[in-house]
Amino acid sequence: MKRIAPIDIAGGILVVAFLALLPMFAASNYLTGVLTVCVIYGIWASSWDFMSGLTGRENFGHSLFIGAGAYTAGFLSSIWSTNPWISLPLGVVIAIAFSLLVGFPTLRLRGPYFALAMLSASAILQRLCLIFWEYTGGEEGIYGLDPLMKTPLHYYWFVLAILVVTVIVLTLLAQSHWGLLLRAIRGDEATCQAAGINVTFYKIVSLMISAGFAGLGGALYAHYQLQVSPPLFSVVVSITVIIMVYVGGIGSIYGAAIAAILLTLLTEMLRGFGEYRLWIYTLTLMLILFFLPNGLIAPLWRRLTERLR
């Protein structure tokens, strides 16, 4: 097990402290709301990075898990009016169930099957939400979820704490023997198989972990918006998450979380551009693919702290 350098821990604590105190200086519910969304995107991006960044099996339908978690929360809290705290664990469970449904048939194969199946599954689920509108509320979605906490600020801190836990758990897993195996699978799957590693098992379990955290993020998002709607399943959500991971540096997890926060803030600032926002996103992706294939945040951080290690 690789030790995490003290400088990384120090940097992490500084960033988290800064994020936690930020809404205190400018006490506006608007800023707290934006930051909450930023942090939730952080959970989504780091969970994507754990599975796809480490094993190199790109998941083009992360929104499937996000939407599954969010809709679980929607059904539970709004339609069956259960205690809102139940939706978090159940959101995780349902997202994991979906990951098994797609993961089992596709992850034992090599080639692009997993990417295609995830993309198709999320697109089809979005359609199903619209088609079975009697149950899902169609275009409008489900309204009237109960909030988890009384004030937005407390909720923001809660979500931030969950992001911190997510990043720590996933980083520890990635640094462990387990993470080494996942990286080995990315390197050469056939050799891993020859070495007696049950490649399929490791891939499916890492997808389950990734889906679980994404579902948790989805349920948190649903209880922040107090509403869920079909665009949660859209390809745009998946691609936004993937772009965040790319900017952060694939396989670094903390980079993905920080890139997600920065990019969501940036998107909020670009709100004036309206329809052109997605264009700017797509353009960012193309530029990064061509000029910064290793990402921006994680390599930059490593560069800056090289002397202190």
Added chain:
Amino acid sequence: MLQILIYGAVSSAIYAMLAVGFTLIFGVARILNLAHGSFYALGAYAAYVLTSLLGFPLFIAAPLAVLIVAGFGVVMERFLVRPLRSSQLAVLMITLAVSLAVEQALFITFGSEYRNVPSFVADKLSIGGVDISGQRLLALVAGVLVLLGLWLFIQRTRLGAAILAVSQDPEAAQYMGIPTNRIFSIVMAISAGTAALAGVLVSPFLTVQPTMGLLPMVKAFAIVIVGGLGSIPGSIIASLILGYSETIVAYLISTSWTELVSLVAVVVTLMIRPSGLLGRRAAF
């Protein structure tokens, strides 16, 4: 019964046009083109602009639309995909980026409203008591002709032989003096062109709107997985299977359930026979 037979044939033909291009560019250039659906959407919009806005007659507008989209495909392959071809992931990402960019561009230029394209053939035909619009019939006939033409082109011409050679072994083909990169451009043009033609043909009877490319592309994936990645006959058979099962489900149960057909088909195929019906390469 006859109704199922005819409508199933029409949707199979459209699916086949989409899937063949998708599987061709994968089989030859190993490019998994996530922008394939945007060719279809661009074809439909090009037909809309040329006929409704610029007032071209249809028999000029349709081939022109196909040519424009084929050109777009070639440019995309040359400047965006080719520099990144060494990494399969980068190719997936860049083509997905292109498809999002196209969708957004269509959205910004035309808005999200549905657009109408005039019918190519106004008459309705009656076959054995089943009414079918001439436009659907035209789509069927054109689809069959295009697939037949493509098959003859690949099997009977020198260029077709070169394409087959590259798909079997790009390096060996290069050593034999086949200009692989030029073949990729040609295949991309064919692939984009057939997808655009499908878009042009359906534009009068389906809705023309920016997100129209996504679902047909998902169907094309499903067909290609069922038929076997890279196999053209496989994707034609799978198109027939999927087109007919969707029509039958729509008649027997309800149209809501048709979207599930492709998902079930993919899952079943991947569990039982992952290489697809006629896939050459074992996927394990």
